[in-house]
Every structure is written in C-alpha cells, then in structure tokens.
Amino acid sequence: MLLEVQNLNKKFGGLQAVNGLAFGAEEGEILGLIGPNGAGKTTVFNLISGVYTPDSGVIRFQGKNITGLKSYQICIKGICRTFQIAQPFREMTVVKNVITGAFSRTADVEEAKRKAEEVLNFVGLGGKKEILAKELTAIDQRRLEVARALATDPRLLLLDETMAGLNPKECDEAVSLINKIRDKGITVIMVEHVVKVIMSLSQRIIVLDYGTKIAEGKAEEIRSNENVIKAYLGEEYRRAIRQ
Amino acid sequence: MLDTTILSQAIVSGILMGAIYSLVSLGLTIIFGVVRIVNFAHGEFLMIGMYATYFLWARAGLDPLIAILITAPLLFLIGAAIYKSLLQRVAAASDFSKIFLTVGISLVLQNIALLIFTANYWSVKTSYERMVLSLWGVSISYPRLIGFLGAVILSFLISLFLLKTDLGKAMRAVAQNREVAMLMGINPERVYVIAVGLGSAVAGVTGTIIMPYFYVFPLVGVDFVVMCFAVAITGGLGNIKGTLLCGPIFGIAESLGILFIGADSGLIVAFLILILVLIFRPSGLLEEGRL
Amino acid sequence: MKISVKSFTRPRGYVPLIGLIFLLILPLFLPTYFLHIMITMLFFAFVGEAWNIVGGYAGQLSLGNAAFFGLGAYGAVLFTHYYNISPWVGGVLIGGAAAIVLSVMTGLACFRLRGPYFAISTLAIGEVMRLVFLNQRKFTFGAEGVTVPYKGNSLLYLQFVSKAPYYYIALALMLLGMYVTWKIEKSRLGHYLVAINQNQDAAEAVGVNSMRTKQIALSVSAFLTAMGGTFYAQYIYFIDPNFVFGLGLSIEFALIAIVGGVGTVMGPVIGSFLLRPAMEFTNAFLGATYTGVHLIAYGGLLIAVVMLKPEGLMGWLGGLYEWFLKWLPGKEK
Numbered sequence: 001m002l003l004e005v006q007n008l009n010k011k012f013g014g015l016q017a018v019n020g021l022a023f024g025a026e027e028g029e030i031l032g033l034i035g036p037n038g039a040g041k042t043t044v045f046n047l048i049s050g051v052y053t054p055d056s057g058v059i060r061f062q063g064k065n066i067t068g069l070k071s072y073q074i075c076i077k078g079i080c081r082t083f084q085i086a087q088p089f090r091e092m093t094v095v096k097n098v099i100t101g102a103f104s105r106t107a108d109v110e111e112a113k114r115k116a117e118e119v120l121n122f123v124g125l126g127g128k129k130e131i132l133a134k135e136l137t138a139i140d141q142r143r144l145e146v147a148r149a150l151a152t153d154p155r156l157l158l159l160d161e162t163m164a165g166l167n168p169k170e171c172d173e174a175v176s177l178i179n180k181i182r183d184k185g186i187t188v189i190m191v192e193h194v195v196k197v198i199m200s201l202s203q204r205i206i207v208l209d210y211g212t213k214i215a216e217g218k219a220e221e222i223r224s225n226e227n228v229i230k231a232y233l234g235e236e237y238r239r240a241i242r243q
Numbered sequence: 244m245l246d247t248t249i250l251s252q253a254i255v256s257g258i259l260m261g262a263i264y265s266l267v268s269l270g271l272t273i274i275f276g277v278v279r280i281v282n283f284a285h286g287e288f289l290m291i292g293m294y295a296t297y298f299l300w301a302r303a304g305l306d307p308l309i310a311i312l313i314t315a316p317l318l319f320l321i322g323a324a325i326y327k328s329l330l331q332r333v334a335a336a337s338d339f340s341k342i343f344l345t346v347g348i349s350l351v352l353q354n355i356a357l358l359i360f361t362a363n364y365w366s367v368k369t370s371y372e373r374m375v376l377s378l379w380g381v382s383i384s385y386p387r388l389i390g391f392l393g394a395v396i397l398s399f400l401i402s403l404f405l406l407k408t409d410l411g412k413a414m415r416a417v418a419q420n421r422e423v424a425m426l427m428g429i430n431p432e433r434v435y436v437i438a439v440g441l442g443s444a445v446a447g448v449t450g451t452i453i454m455p456y457f458y459v460f461p462l463v464g465v466d467f468v469v470m471c472f473a474v475a476i477t478g479g480l481g482n483i484k485g486t487l488l489c490g491p492i493f494g495i496a497e498s499l500g501i502l503f504i505g506a507d508s509g510l511i512v513a514f515l516i517l518i519l520v521l522i523f524r525p526s527g528l529l530e531e532g533r534l
Numbered sequence: 535m536k537i538s539v540k541s542f543t544r545p546r547g548y549v550p551l552i553g554l555i556f557l558l559i560l561p562l563f564l565p566t567y568f569l570h571i572m573i574t575m576l577f578f579a580f581v582g583e584a585w586n587i588v589g590g591y592a593g594q595l596s597l598g599n600a601a602f603f604g605l606g607a608y609g610a611v612l613f614t615h616y617y618n619i620s621p622w623v624g625g626v627l628i629g630g631a632a633a634i635v636l637s638v639m640t641g642l643a644c645f646r647l648r649g650p651y652f653a654i655s656t657l658a659i660g661e662v663m664r665l666v667f668l669n670q671r672k673f674t675f676g677a678e679g680v681t682v683p684y685k686g687n688s689l690l691y692l693q694f695v696s697k698a699p700y701y702y703i704a705l706a707l708m709l710l711g712m713y714v715t716w717k718i719e720k721s722r723l724g725h726y727l728v729a730i731n732q733n734q735d736a737a738e739a740v741g742v743n744s745m746r747t748k749q750i751a752l753s754v755s756a757f758l759t760a761m762g763g764t765f766y767a768q769y770i771y772f773i774d775p776n777f778v779f780g781l782g783l784s785i786e787f788a789l790i791a792i793v794g795g796v797g798t799v800m801g802p803v804i805g806s807f808l809l810r811p812a813m814e815f816t817n818a819f820l821g822a823t824y825t826g827v828h829l830i831a832y833g834g835l836l837i838a839v840v841m842l843k844p845e846g847l848m849g850w851l852g853g854l855y856e857w858f859l860k861w862l863p864g865k866e867k
Contacts, residue, residue, distance in 0.1 A: 049739065075741035087736035089729050100729045103722045104741025112722070152740050281650040332841055338649035342595055343792060344840045346785060350833030354826035461826075465781070469661060472654050504669075511665045514658045521655050522643045 001060075002027040002187050003048070003079075003156055008057035010040075010047055010211075017043045019211040021057070025156065030178065030188045032202030032219075034195070036231055039208040041191040042084055045158050049081040050074040061156070075104055080149040081158035084191075086141040088133035088148070095120065095129040097144055101151030115151055123147045123177060139170050146177070150186075157181060159190040163197050175201060199223065207231065248380045253498040255381050261494025262394035263453060267467060268474040268486045269398060270445030273405075276418045276481030277438035280330060283345040285471055286464025287352035288443045292318055292450025293459035294360060300367040300454070307367060307454045308389070314451045315444045322443025323436050330439065331432075349464075356461035364458040372455055386455035393452040398487055401445065405483065414438055418481065469510065470497075473517040545862040557705060561698040569697045575810045576704035577765060582790035582802030583711030584758035587718060588751050589788055590796035593731030594645070595653045598660030599787045601640075602633040602756040604779035606763025608667065611680045611773055614691065621692045625764030630757045636663075637756035641749040657781065664779035679774030682767060692768040700769050707765060708803065711758060716799045718751070727751055728797070759787070782829075789832060793839050795848025804847055809835070 003025040010018040017040045025031045033041050046052045048059055050071035059067045066074055080101075089097050098116035099109075106112055120126050123143045128136070133144060142162055149157060159178070163171055175197060182188055192198045198205060199219045207215040207222060209231040215222055222228055271285045295314045299305040305313075325348065333340040374385040405411035416424040417434045425431055450459075457463070474493050478485025493513050500512030561569060581603065588594050609629025610621035617624075636659075644655045667674045674680070685691040694700055718724045726747045729737040734744050767773050777783065794805025809832070816828035843849060 051735070051739075070743075071735075071738040072741050072743045075739060081739060083736070083739070087733050087739075089732040089736065091732055092728065096725065100725045100737070100742070101740040103725060107722045109720060109722070148740055281654065329837065329841065336844070339593070339595055339796075340840050340844055342650055342653050343788070343836055346597075347833045347836030347840060350785070350836065351830050352833075354829040354833065357826040358830070469658070473658070476651070476654065507665050507669050511662055511669070514662045514665075517658050518643055518655060518662075521647060521651065 001025070002062060003189075004058075004060040005044075005048070006058045006060075008044070008047060008059065009055045010043060010052060011055055017211050018047065018054075021208075021211070021213055023206050023213060023216060025187055025189055027155075027187055028182070028185060029204065030182055030190065030202045032198040032205035033189055033191045033208065034193070034198055034205060035208035035214075038210075039231075040211040041208055042160055043211075044208070045081055045160055045189075045191065048074075049079060049158060072104075075152055075154075078153070078155040079158065080152045080154035080156075082142075082145045082149050082160055082162065084160045084164070086138070086145045088136070088141055088144050090134035091132065093130050093132055094125055094136070094144055097133050098147050098151045101148040104152045116147075119147045119151045122150065122180070124173075139166060142174075143177075146181075150181070154186060156187045156189065159188060161191055161193065163192055163194045171197060249502070251379070252381050253502045254495055255383060256387075257495030257498035258491050259383065259387050259391045259494070260497065261491030262391045262398070263449060263490070264470055264474050264494055265487045265490025266394040266398050267446050267449040268471045268478070268490060269401060269483065270442035270449070271468075271471050272475045272478070272481055272483065272486045273401075273414075273445070274439055274442035275475070276483075277414055278326075278330070278334060278435050280334065280341045280345065281472075281480070282439075282442065283342065283468065284325075284349035284352060285442070285446055286466075286468030287349050287356075288318055288322065288446035288464075289450040289467050290356060290459065290461065290464040291321065291352070292447030293454055293457070293463060294356065295447070296451040296454045297365050297367055297459055306369060307451050308393070311393075311448055311451050314447045318447025319440040319444040321447075323440035325443075326436050326439035331435070334435065349468075353461050353464070360461065362460060364460045366458045367454050369455045384456065390452045390456065394449070397445070397448060397452075401441075402483060402487075410437065414441075466510065470513055473513045477517060477520045543864055545859040545864045548864070549859065549862070561701050566697055569701055571811055571814050573697065573701050573704045573769065574814065575806050576701070576708040577762065577769075578786070578790055578810055579803045579806035580704070580707040580711040581759055581762040581787050582794070582806055583708070583715050583799075584755045584762065585787040586791040586796060586798075586802050587715060587727075587755045587758075588748070590791050590798070590801065591719070591724060591727040591731065592748055592751050594748060594752075595788065596656040596752075596755075597653045597781070597784050597788065598640070598656030598658070598663075599755070599759050600779050600781070600784040601636060601656075601660045601663040602759040603763035603766070603783060603787075604663055604667065604773075604775065605629045605632045605636065606760030607767040607773045607778040608674065608680075608763075609760070610692070610764040610767045611682050612674065614683050614685075615680060620690050621764050621768055622690070625692075625767065626761055629764060630760040633756040633760035634753045637752045638749065641745070641752050645745055645748050645752075657784070660779060660781060660784050664775050664781075667775035667779060674775070677774060677776065679772055682771045682773075692764070700765075703765065707761065712799055712803065714754065714758065718754070719799060723747065723750060731797075786832075789836055791846075793835060793846055795846030795852075798846075798848050800852075801846055801848050804851055808847070 001024040005024065006022050008018055008021040021044065033044065035041055043052065047054050050069050050073065053068050057067070058065060061077060061079060066077060089100065095116050098119055099112045102112035102115040120129060123146055125140060125143050125147060128140065133141065136144060162174055166174060171194065178188060178201060190202065202219060204217065205219055205222045206213055207228050214227045214231060215225045267289055271282055274280060274282050292314045295317055296307050296310045299310040299313060300307065329344060329348065333344050369386060371385040376383045376385065376388055405415055413424070413429045414434050414437065416427065416429055417431050421431050470493060474489045475486050478489040493516070496512045496516055497509035500508040560572060564572065585596065585599050589596055606625050606629040609632060610625025613619040613624025613628060614621055640656065640659055644652050647655060668676055682693065685693050687693070687695045726737065726742045729742055730744045730747060738744055763778060790805035790809055791802045792805070793809060794803065795801030812831065813828045816831060820827045839846065
C-alpha cells in the first residue's frame with residue numbers, strides 16, 4: 001500500500017466534513033474519488049496534503065506516518081496535489097512556475113530548468129514556456145498546474161477535478177495525459193465529477209457522501225451500487241450508465 | 244509596598260485616556276471594516292481636528308465642546324474628499340498600494356501642517372482647565388473628565404447609529420457582504436464614502452475634545468495612530484465592541500507602564516502587548532469583525 | 535552570466551562599464567558638497583536594496599527596517615565609545631548579529647501575518663526599539679544622542695578626514711547590495727520568494743517552506759541594513775534614536791525601492807538616484823524657510839507612484855534604456 005488512510009476525521013464548526021474515513025491506494029493504480037457536491041472530497045485531499053490537520057486518524061505514506069505534517073513537508077515526501085481552481089504563480093512565466101516546483105528536488109538552477117522543460121514537453125506546454133501564467137487559457141492553466149506538480153517528482157499525485165468544464169476533446173487529451181502519468185509509475189488519486197472519465201480511467205473507485213465512505217470497488221461494481229445511486233439521486237448515473 | 248492611591252490614580256488616568264483611544268480607534272476600525280483600508284493617515288485627521296479647534300478658539304473664542312459642531316462636518320468632508328479622489332482608486336488593489344497610499348497621505352498632511360503652522364506647540368485655554376475633581380483620593384482634572392465623558396457619549400452614539408439607523412445598517416451590511424448588500428439595493432460606493440467620512444470625523448472630533456488638555460503640533464498624530472493600531476488590532480480590525488473594550492485596557496497598560504517603568508514606556512508596553520497578541524492570535528484578541 | 539572580453543564590445547556590456555568607471559573617478563573632480571550628495575545616493579540605494587529583498591521580492595512590506603539600521607549604528611558607536619572596539623566589529627559583526635537575532639524574532643512573530651498586519655507589526659517593532667533606546671539613557675545616552683569618538687583617519691575605526699574614502703565604501707556597499715539581490719533573484723531562494731508573494735498556498739504545495747524562506751530573506755536584509763547603519767554613524771559622526779530608529783527612515787527605505795521599482799535589482803538604485811538629490815536640493819533651497827517641503831514632495835511622489843505606476847519607474851526607464859542601447863554603436867540585437 002502506497003497510501004493508507006485510517007479512521008480519518010475532520011470537523012469544521014458543527015459540520016463533520018470527513019467521518020471515519022479509511023482507504024488505501026496501491027502503487028501504480030489510478031484511484032477515483034467521487035461523491036456528490038459537499039461530500040468532502042477536496043477536504044480529504046487537503047488532509048492528505050497537509051493543508052488541514054485531521055482531528056483524529058492516521059495517514060501513512062510508504063509505510064511512514066505523515067499525519068500532521070505541513071504541506072511543503074508532504075510534498076518533499078512525495079505527494080503533490082493540484083487545486084480545484086488552478087493556482088498558478090500568475091506573474092511568473094510558465095517555465096518559471098515549473099522551475100519553482102523542480103526546486104523542491106534540487107537547488108541547482110540549471111538542473112531545475114532542464115527538469116522544467118522536460119515536464120513542460122511532457123504535458124504539451126513546451127511551446128508556451130515564456131508566456132506569463134495569467135495569460136494562459138483555462139485549460140492550459142490546468143496543464144501548468146499538473147506540470148508544476150510533476151516537477152516535484154511525486155510518487156503520488158492528487159488531481160482535484162482536472163476535467164471540470166472541459167469539452168469532450170479536451171477531456172480526451174486530459175485522459176491520455178493522466179494515462180501517460182500512470183505509465184511513468186506515478187500513482188494517481190483523482191477527484192472527478194465527470195463520471196464517464198472516472199469510470200474509464202480508474203481501476204478502483206471510492207465513493208463519499210457527507211464525509212463517509214459509502215462504497216468502494218471496481219468501476220462496474222460502483223456503477224450498480226444501490227447506495228451510490230441513491231447518493232447521487234440517480235440522474236447523473238442513469239445518464240452515465242446508458243453510455 | 245505600592246501606595247494604593249498612586250495605583251488607583253494610574254488606573255483612573257488609564258481609563259480616562261482609554262476612552263479617548265477607544266473613540267479614535269473606532270474611526271480606524273470603521274474605515275477598515277467597511278472599506279478594508281488601514282488608514283495610516285488616521286492620526287493626521289486627529290491632528291487636523293485639533294488645529295481646527297485651536298483656530299476656532301483663537302479667532303472666534305469658541306469653546307472646544309461647541310467647536311465639535313464645526314470640526315465634525317469639516318473632517319467628514321475632508322475624509323470623504325480624500326476617499327473620492329485617492330482611496331477609491333486603490334480600494335480593489337493590492338495591500339501594498341493601500342498601505343503606501345495612506346502612508347503617503349500621512350506624510351503630505353504632516354508636512355503641510357509643519358509648513359503652515361510651524362513646529363510650535365499650541366494649546367487652548369478653557370475656563371474649567373484648572374478645576375479638579377477629587378474622588379476617594381484620586382484627582383481628575385475637569386478637561387480630562389469632560390473629554391472622557393465626551394468620548395463615552397460619542398462612542399455610544401456611533402454604536403447606536405451603526406446598530407439602529409438604516410444608514411448604519413447599510414454600512415454593516417456592506418462590511419459583511421458587499422455583493423448581497425448590493426442585491427438589497429445598497430450602493431456600496433456611497434457607503435464607502437460615508438464610512439471614510441465618518442471615520443475621519445470621529446478622529447477629528449476626538450482631536451477636538453482633547454484640545455483642552457493636549458498640545459497640538461504637526462506630528463501629534465503619530466503617537467496616537469500607533470496606539471490606535473494597537474487598540475484596533477487587538478480588538479479585531481473592524482470589530483466595534485472589541486475596539487471599545489481594548490481602549491481602556493491599553494490606556495491602563497500605558498499608565499501602569501509609565502508608573503512602573505518610566506516616562507516613555509507607555510507606548511512600549513502597548514506595543515509589546517500588540518506584538519504578543521499578534522503572535523498568539525493573528526487576527527486580534529477578539530474576532531476580526533465585520534462591524 | 536558569462537563575462538568575456540567580447541561581451542564588452544556590445545552596448546549592453548560597455549555602457550554599465552563606462553558608468554562604473556565614471557563613478558570610480560567622480561571623487562577626483564566633484565566638489566565636496568556634491569560628493570556628499572553622491573554618497574547619500576549610493577548609501578540609500580544600498581539600504582533600499584536591502585529592503586527590496588523582503589519588500590519587493592517577497593512582498594512583505596516592512597515599515598520597521600530602521601530597527602536593524604539603528605542596531606548597526608548604535609553597535610558601532612557604543613562599542614567604540616565604551617570599549618574602544620572598532621566599528622567593523624561593534625557595528626558590522628555585533629550590530630549585524632543583533633539585527634539578525636531581532637529579525638528572527640520578528641519573523642517568528644510576524645510572518646504568519648498577511649498584508650497590513652505585517653506592516654503594522656514591523657512598525658511597532660521599530661518604534662519599540664526607538665523607545666527602548668530613548669529610555670535607556672544610562673547606556674545609550676537617550677535623546678541627546680551619541681557622538682562618534684574622534685580617531686582621525688583610520689580604516690580600523692572606519693573614520694576618514696576627507697569624503698573620498700567614504701564615497702568608495704558607499705559605492706562598494708551599493709554594488710554589494712546589487713550583487714546580493716541579483717544573486718538571490720537568480721537562485722532558488724529568489725524563485726521561492728516570488729512564489730510566496732504570488733500565492734503562498736500554492737508555493738507550499740510544491741515544497742516551499744515559506745517561513746524559512748522568508749526568514750532567510752529577512753535575515754539577509756537585516757544584516758545588510760545594519761551594515762548601512764554602521765556606515766551612516768561613521769559618516770555623520772552623530773546618531774540619536776529618533777533618527778536612526780525613526781519611522782521616517784523606515785518609510786524612506788521602502789519609498790526608494792517602491793519609486794524605483796520593487797522586485798528588481800536596479801529599482802532601488804533608480805529610486806535613490808532620483809529621490810536623494812531631489813530631497814537634498816529641495817532641502818537646501820527651501821529647507822531654511824520652508825521646513826518639511828521635501829517631505830511633502832516625497833509623500834506626493836509616493837501617492838503618485840502608488841496610484842499611477844505601482845511597479846515603479848523601472849517600467850518606463852527600463853524601456854528607455856533598451857531603446858538607448860539600440861542607438862549606440864556595437865552589435866546589439
């Protein structure tokens with residue numbers, strides 16, 4: 001198990017955002033994390049990546065306890081996340097954004113530059129190196145976000161709603177990129193709403209509702225799971241099932 | 244063993260001065276709460292109020308308490324004008340712009356005052372300035388007492404204004420949620436102008452009521468503004484109740500500092516409290532408020 | 535940056551070189567009064583660079599750098615006065631070390647604070663230092679100030695009879711400030727500072743320890759500023775808490791960087807080269823009759839820059855310089 005989460009709990013004021021969550025991610029797999037809006041998916045990412053500290057519970061990465069570590073420490077350990085709304089360094093160029101990520105593994109400027117260029121080519125932003133991040137299109141900003149995360153040489157990549165708002169063609173490009181990432185040996189956990197994508201990409205899927213895990217298993221199993229359909233109130237899933 | 248009379252005197256002085264700090268910080272906190280700008284020039288509004296009061300006394304023989312009727316609208320207009328001409332343009336800009344704009348305004352106002360009024364210290368003379376009230380061994384000078392009462396009454400009136408009047412509620416609404424306030428038909432720009440005008444007027448009026456026992460000189464605002472920040476931040480920038488509470492606390496801390504440590508230590512004590520508060524509770528002792 | 539003989543045949547190479555040579559020979563023919571102005575220009579560019587590291591690149595606006603300045607100044611003077619120790623030790627080493635310690639305390643207390651809170655808390659720290667030094671009359675001579683004990687012409691005691699040696703030291707300081715800033719800008723530290731400035735949460739997500747990064751920057755800034763304080767004391771021969779720990783000085787450090795261009799190497803140089811002569815001349819001509827006029831101009835300029843060109847004059851001047859380079863002989867793209 002690359003990542004192990006045990007009995008994770010997080011409360012905000014009166015709201016139990018994450019409730020006794022336990023799951024694991026195997027090395028090399030693509031794990032899907034789905035659930036209705038407000039189910040706590042991004043909170044889980046925030047807990048794993050160190051933005052929040054859990055109220056209780058344990059998070060283990062590569063066998064070592066990382067619960068309570070700060071986000072930069074967790075990045076150094078090998079987990080990197082993207083944000084739901086892309087957070088580039090807006091006034092920096094694309095390449096500088098990624099160099100900043102690469103610096104987490106080396107202090108040498110030339111080495112960081114080389115790594116950055118390699119990653120940018122990998123995600124398909126090679127031709128836009130010197131453009132300011134704020135001038136990129138939304139989808140390119142997402143790509144930049146992924147590139148910057150990849151530059152930190154993660155073993156585990158947490159992708160938060162990378163597909164939101166993309167048209168089918170862009171979706172396909174994103175799917176192939178994620179497959180390429182998996183082929184490099186990086187484990188991926190993705191939060192997604194676009195059901196078709198999740199079903200096709202992930203080997204396993206975990207379903208959250210109101211902070212609790214209500215189902216876990218392979219795509220086909222989830223698809224027909226009563227609790228899951230109930231949680232989503234049916235519509236979204238019925239459409240996906242018919243495809 | 245410390246003489247309890249001296250201690251009580253210090254504490255009473257602290258409370259008297261604290262009400263003044265509360266009042267002037269109230270202006271600062273209103274401006275921040277509504278417009279989200281930390282007004283580094285706040286002390287200069289106090290200074291302008293003091294100079295205006297001085298001249299109204301020197302040329303027209305007006306007692307400071309009556310002068311309030313003139314300095315309040317005067318400072319309101321000055322504040323509103325500064326907002327419309329300068330602050331409005333950076334209200335949505337970075338913190339950097341907001342901070343240094345008001346710092347620049349402060350520099351300009353201080354030195355215009357220096358230019359026009361010279362560095363001399365001026366004061367007003369009132370009929371009651373020599374009178375002293377004696378309560379259980381503690382002596383309170385009349386000007387200070389009147390200043391204290393004035394500050395308390397004005398703080399009360401302003402709180403009432405914010406809580407009960409439509410305009411006050413509109414200001415609080417904009418402070419809490421601008422978009423929704425707009426949906427309710429409130430014009431935020433108008434509220435911003437009034438908020439800055441009101442905050443400035445409060446500072447100016449504080450200047451008026453302290454004229455009987457303070458000297459005015461171009462840099463008088465500097466010491467006040469620093470204390471203001473301490474009070475307003477500790478109380479939570481934008482939190483009215485917090486500010487009103489912290490004024491006396493800092494007044495007493497200052498008094499005790501002067502008593503136990505030495506002449507200039509009042510401010511040191513205040514600052515140390517501020518720094519400690521910022522370390523342990525970055526947004527102030529009480530919640531950073533939305534009025 | 536690869537420097538070869540060939541690079542000096544291009545305008546981009548030889549213009550700065552000519553500028554440097556010009557600066558080096560200036561003391562040979564410049565009258566004393568103007569030399570003094572040059573010294574303040576160079577010196578303020580240096581302390582402006584120091585402020586810029588944290589204020590410009592990291593975006594943490596300090597209004598209390600005078601605290602570090604004063605430590606360097608008082609360290610230099612008091613250690614000479616009491617123990618006959620050279621200001622290189624008393625000011626630069628001890629004062630500098632004290633400044634670093636203070637910067638660490640400041641960082642721990644204030645770096646969690648965003649925006650105006652950081653500015654206000656640094657202002658408070660500067661004021662506390664001023665008040666403490668005002669108060670401790672027994673050791674620091676309080677408001678009367680201290681004079682530097684006269685040692686004649688002495689490199690050991692950092693004192694000179696003529697202005698020229700001071701000029702060269704000030705020039706060296708400015709070049710030091712520029713060099714340190716340039717080095718930081720290109721390094722990982724520089725990238726991290728800008729990243730923190732733009733988006734601290736995103737920076738942390740990609741491995742940036744923002745507390746430690748900001749702390750390193752502040753410590754460097756504090757040490758350099760303290761060096762500036764030492765130089766100032768040894769040049770002016772007299773210091774008092776209200777000036778060397780003063781809010782006015784803290785604001786001036788910021789102003790120089792802001793007007794010139796925050797977050798650039800040349801910014802503080804431009805800011806200083808514009809503001810200092812302007813201030814000296816306004817003071818000289820109008821100061822006697824109209825005190826404080828230059829400060830009105832300062833304030834007005836700050837307002838103008840903030841409202842019209844927050845990035846500072848580097849924006850225009852940079853473009854102007856590039857255009858100028860193209861007109862000169864030599865291969866320039």
